Amino acid sequence: MAEIRLQNLAHSYSRTPSSAAEYAIREMNHTWEQGGAYALLGPSGCGKSTLLNIISGLLSPSHGQVLFDSRVVNDLTPQMRNIAQVFQFPVVYDTMTVFDNLAFPLRNQGMAEPQVLSKVHEIAEVLDLHPLLTKKASNLSADEKQKVSMGRGLVRDDVSAILFDEPLTVIDPHLKWKLRRKLKQIHEQFNITMIYVTHDQLEASTFADKIAVMYGGQIVQFGTPRELFERPSHTFVGYFIGSPGMNLIEVERCADGVCFANTRLSLGAALNQRLDSLDYQQLKIGIRPEFVHLWDLPGSDLPGAESLVEVAADSDAFSAEVVHVEDLGTYKILSLNLDGQPLKVRLQEDQVVPRHRASVSFSAQWLMVYADDFLVTVDAQEARHESA
Amino acid sequence: MKVHNNKAWWLVLPVFLLVAFSAVVPMMTVVNYSVQDIFDSSSRFFVGVDWFKQVLRDSRLHDSLLRQFIYSGCVLLIEIPLGIAIALTMPTKGRWASACLIVMAIPLLIPWNVVGTIWQIFGRADIGLLGWTLNALGISYNYASNTTDAWVTVLVMDVWHWTSLVALLCYSGLRAIPDVYYQAARIDRASSWAVFRYIQLPKLKSVLLIAVMLRFMDSFMIYTEPFVLTGGGPGNATTFLSQTLTKMAVGQFDLGPAAAFSLVYFLIILLVSWLFYTAMTHSDKNS
Numbered sequence: 078m079a080e081i082r083l084q085n086l087a088h089s090y091s092r093t094p095s096s097a098a099e100y101a102i103r104e105m106n107h108t109w110e111q112g113g114a115y116a117l118l119g120p121s122g123c124g125k126s127t128l129l130n131i132i133s134g135l136l137s138p139s140h141g142q143v144l145f146d147s148r149v150v151n152d153l154t155p156q157m158r159n160i161a162q163v164f165q166f167p168v169v170y171d172t173m174t175v176f177d178n179l180a181f182p183l184r185n186q187g188m189a190e191p192q193v194l195s196k197v198h199e200i201a202e203v204l205d206l207h208p209l210l211t212k213k214a215s216n217l218s219a220d221e222k223q224k225v226s227m228g229r230g231l232v233r234d235d236v237s238a239i240l241f242d243e244p245l246t247v248i249d250p251h252l253k254w255k256l257r258r259k260l261k262q263i264h265e266q267f268n269i270t271m272i273y274v275t276h277d278q279l280e281a282s283t284f285a286d287k288i289a290v291m292y293g294g295q296i297v298q299f300g301t302p303r304e305l306f307e308r309p310s311h312t313f314v315g316y317f318i319g320s321p322g323m324n325l326i327e328v329e330r331c332a333d334g335v336c337f338a339n340t341r342l343s344l345g346a347a348l349n350q351r352l353d354s355l356d357y358q359q360l361k362i363g364i365r366p367e368f369v370h371l372w373d374l375p376g377s378d379l380p381g382a383e384s385l386v387e388v389a390a391d392s393d394a395f396s397a398e399v400v401h402v403e404d405l406g407t408y409k410i411l412s413l414n415l416d417g418q419p420l421k422v423r424l425q426e427d428q429v430v431p432r433h434r435a436s437v438s439f440s441a442q443w444l445m446v447y448a449d450d451f452l453v454t455v456d457a458q459e460a461r462h463e464s465a
Numbered sequence: 466m467k468v469h470n471n472k473a474w475w476l477v478l479p480v481f482l483l484v485a486f487s488a489v490v491p492m493m494t495v496v497n498y499s500v501q502d503i504f505d506s507s508s509r510f511f512v513g514v515d516w517f518k519q520v521l522r523d524s525r526l527h528d529s530l531l532r533q534f535i536y537s538g539c540v541l542l543i544e545i546p547l548g549i550a551i552a553l554t555m556p557t558k559g560r561w562a563s564a565c566l567i568v569m570a571i572p573l574l575i576p577w578n579v580v581g582t583i584w585q586i587f588g589r590a591d592i593g594l595l596g597w598t599l600n601a602l603g604i605s606y607n608y609a610s611n612t613t614d615a616w617v618t619v620l621v622m623d624v625w626h627w628t629s630l631v632a633l634l635c636y637s638g639l640r641a642i643p644d645v646y647y648q649a650a651r652i653d654r655a656s657s658w659a660v661f662r663y664i665q666l667p668k669l670k671s672v673l674l675i676a677v678m679l680r681f682m683d684s685f686m687i688y689t690e691p692f693v694l695t696g697g698g699p700g701n702a703t704t705f706l707s708q709t710l711t712k713m714a715v716g717q718f719d720l721g722p723a724a725a726f727s728l729v730y731f732l733i734i735l736l737v738s739w740l741f742y743t744a745m746t747h748s749d750k751n752s
Contacts, residue, residue, distance in 0.1 A: 135648050156654045168649040170663040181663075185654040215667075229653060 079145040079237040081109040081132060081270065086141035088127055094139075101127045103294040104141065109238070109272060111146075114264045116281035117274045119291035120317070125274045128291070129240050132272065133160045145237055162240040163230040166247060167222035171215040175206060178214050179228045186233070200232045203259060219247045227256070231263055238270040245280065257284055278318050290314045306365070309445065310452040315363045321410060323363045325447075326418045335362060335446070338416040340395060345441055347455040357448035366410065366423040368443035372436040373429050394438040399431055411435065498724035516725035526726060528701065529709040530733075533685060536620070536705060540684040543624050545677060548631025549669070553661070555636055566636075569629040581693025584622045588694075608695060612702040615695050619703050622690055627683070631676045638672035639665060674745045678738055685734055706730055 088102040097103065101124045109115055119125050130136035132143060134155040142149050150158050161182075170178050179197045188196075201207050204224050209217065214225060223244065230239050241260075245253045261284060264271050273284050281288050282302035289299045290313070297311035298304075309315035315323030328335035330352060334343035342362065344352070352360075372394055397413035397420060411422040413435055422437065424430060446453045499516055503509045520526060551569075556562045575583070588608050590596040599606040608618040642664065650660045688707040691697065697704035710730065714723035 130648075133652065135651065155651045160652065162648070162652045164645050164649060166643075166645065168646055170667075172663060172667045181655070181659075182653040185656070185659070226649075229649075 079270065080111045080147075081238060081272075082144040082147070083107045083132075084142045084144060086131065086138055086143065088124075088131060088136070088138045088140070100294050102131070102138070105296055107289070107296055107299070109270055111270055112268045113270055114261070114284060114286050115270075115272045116285035116288045117272055117291060118276065118278060118281040118288050118317075120276055123291045124294040125276075125291050126242055129162070129242050129272065129274050132238070133162045133240050134158045135162075159233075159235065159237050160240060161230040161233055161236045161238075163227050163242065163244045165243040167219060167226045169214040169217070169222050169225050171213070173214055174210065175201075175212055175214055175217070175225055176210040178225050179206070179210075179232050182229055182233055196232055196234075200228050203231070203263060204228050204256075220249060220252060223247055224256070227260075234267050234269065236269060238272060241271065241273040243275055244273075245275075253280075260284060278320075290317065292317075307443075308452065309363070312361060312363060312447050312450040315365075315445070319365060319367075321366055321421050321423075323365050323445075324369070324420050325361050325363045326415075326420075327359065327361050330360060335360060337418060340416040342439065342444070343393075344444075344446065345455070348446060348453065351453055351455050352446070352448070355448050355453065359449055361447040361450070362439075363445040363447055364439050364443055366421040368440065369420065369422045370438045370440060371411070371422055371424065371428065371431070372438065394436045397435050397437055399433055399435055402430055413437065495724045495727050498720050499728055502721050512721065516721045517729070520722050520726045520729060523722075525701075526706075526709060529704055529706050532702075532704070533706045536687070537681055537684040539620055540623055540627075541677060541680055543620070544628045544631050544680055545673065547624065548628050548676065549635050549673075551628065551632040552635035552639055553665070555632070557640070566633070569632055572626050572629050573633075575626070577689035578693050580622060580626050581690040584618060584625075584690070585694045588618050610699050612699055615699060615703050619691050619694060622694065623684065623687070626690070627680060631680065634672045634676045635669055638669045642668045670745065674742065677741055677745070681741060682734060682738060685737070 084106055085104055086102060086106070087100055087104040089100045091099045094100055117125050117128065127136065131138045134143075134150065134153060134157075137151065142151055144150065145158065155162070170181060173181065176197055179200060180193045183193045183196055197210075198207075201210055204227065206221075206224060206228060209221060209225075214222065217225065227241075227244055230241075245256060248256060257280065260271070260273075263269075273281070275281050275284075285302075287299060287301055288305055289296045290305065290311070291297070292311065292313040298309065298314045300308075300310075305314055305318050309318065309323060312323075312325055315325060326337055328337045328342070331341060333349060334341060336342065395415055397415040399411065400414050400419075401412040403410040403412070407426060409424040409426075409428075409430060411424055411430065413420040413422060415437070420437070422435070500511060500513060501509050502512045502516075555565050555569075572580075587593045588596045588606075590600050590607055596606055596608075605611075606614050608614045646664050646668075647660065650664060655663070686707055687705055688711070691703045691705060692708060695703045697708050707730075710723060710726055713719050713726065
């Protein structure tokens with residue numbers, strides 16, 4: 078069991094990387110605390126698996142260091158790091174029985190046979206593998222093979238950490254849910270650091286206490302599922318987490334706020350001040366479809382009623398054209414055209430669905446401003462003021 | 466009611482004809498000889514299974530059959546492990562991998578009788594590099610007069626000629642094993658012996674099956690190389706089945722017994738190949 082720290086870590090598969098694009102992992106510092114259940118979430122090709130293989134020692138990083146409990150382990154093999162890893166596709170030793178497969182890592186570290194027996198039975202119990210123990214591994218289904226594969230990862234409880242590389246890809250949906258619960262239980266029982274790589278946000282948020290979102294070889298945000306949802310610190314997090322993702326609109330700086338086309342949004346004083354002090358190429362605003370406020374105005378839903386909307390709503394409301402309504406059963410997705418920009422709004426079942434025009438407003442609490450794709454925060458600014 | 470359309474049989478006809486001319490017709494002529502005693506085109510007698518009875522009691526054939534089994538056994542015992550070992554040590558990528566592949570493929574491209582001739586000259590005590598060197602080192606070596614020397618030379622020749630085939634088959638089998646198996650083995654702290662025993666060997670099973678079958682059949686039918694190298698001698702020491710058969714059929718013109726023995730010979734190969742195949746494919750279905 079160990080705390081895993083990545084220090085100035087970077088990795089490139091090319092021997093002489095010349096540009097940032099050639100790095101699979103861009104320089105990062107990150108700490109996985111002992112005993113945490115973490116998810117590493119990101120799209121295909123963002124460097125998740127590379128990072129995992131660097132932690133386990135299957136891959137040696139080209140820059141920086143990996144530390145286990147402040148001991149540099151760069152030159153240690155996976156055996157010496159005492160890491161368990163479960164891969165995306167099942168790996169079983171075909172000629173062995175399921176029992177021997179599960180016992181294999183234990184026997185390799187020289188554990189006495191009675192102990193092996195009890196450990197294997199313990200893990201077989203957890204994974205419902207008991208009826209299969211005497212079967213040859215080559216005769217199993219893909220599901221069962223993956224369970225055996227996971228079992229081999231979980232059977233050693235003295236490991237520094239267990240790494241999962243999208244372990245449920247080949248598993249049936251209903252079994253997926255069960256196995257995720259199992260993993261969670263095992264985590265609670267043994268208090269082992271677990272890092273779970275996935276591209277599925279649901280999988281990440283049901284398994285992990287904290288999620289690291291990876292994008293373009295970087296960890297762009299590390300936080301609880303709620304933090305990722307409420308305050309995405311990178312536009313990618315906003316877009317990738319949530320269904321549908323965050324509304325992102327490219328804007329320009331104007332007096333007291335931002336604007337696009339003919340629409341002006343005023344921002345709070347602190348945020349304005351912060352934007353003035355920043356140097357950036359591009360500015361975006363982001364708001365979750367769940368947090369867009371839709372005004373329920375009788376009579377405003379007629380063609381040519383814009384003026385009515387303007388007058389009726391408070392000064393922060395905008396009139397948008399309804400493009401499309403998608404009914405997803407428990408909720409509806411309303412697609413709007415707000416001054417040339419697409420805007421999605423998530424409606425609850427009982428909300429009135431506007432047919433032609435809708436009046437929306439953005440509450441300051443949920444309106445995020447992104448400078449060069451990173452969240453502009455005012456708290457940091459204030460903190461700096463206080464410390465100065 | 467289902468209407469049966471027998472036109473589909475016409476589609477089978479080409480294959481049927483092909484197989485008939487390539488296998489069934491030649492085979493049946495042999496069957497024809499094996500049950501008759503033929504003097505000339507006008508005088509022939511049906512003898513039933515007499516030739517088979519005679520052949521199965523012939524001590525000359527017993528001897529060469531035994532020799533043949535020992536020879537094929539030795540060939541398999543040497544070439545299969547050696548081929549696997551070579552495949553495991555060959556480089557996996559880069560220029561050296563290509564170079565190795567080419568070098569390994571060369572013996573396979575040489576015609577059988579050329580192989581025999583190469584070794585016949587190579588092993589000669591007076592002008593052959595191998596024979597001369599061994600004798601110069603004080604090791605008495607003469608494949609033409611010493612039985613052991615003759616056997617060793619024939620075996621070494623076969624190993625030189627055919628181990629490449631086993632090695633190349635295994636090499637391709639090894640390249641087909643996904644990297645993740647090796648990674649999992651490292652995570653599970655498997656020793657390199659365990660990696661070989663539990664990952665590489667099981668994954669090589671299908672190519673090894675092909676290698677064993679090919680090497681068994683080829684070595685069991687070997688004719689040209691020993692014929693060129695030793696001519697079956699000294700005495701009958703390296704006279705294998707095919708050579709005995711040829712002497713009987715073409716030398717003595719005993720077509721009846723030769724045909725009967727051909728069929729027995731064929732059935733032995735078929736039986737042993739079937740045994741190998743079943744043993745290797747059913748070994749893991751027991752539990």
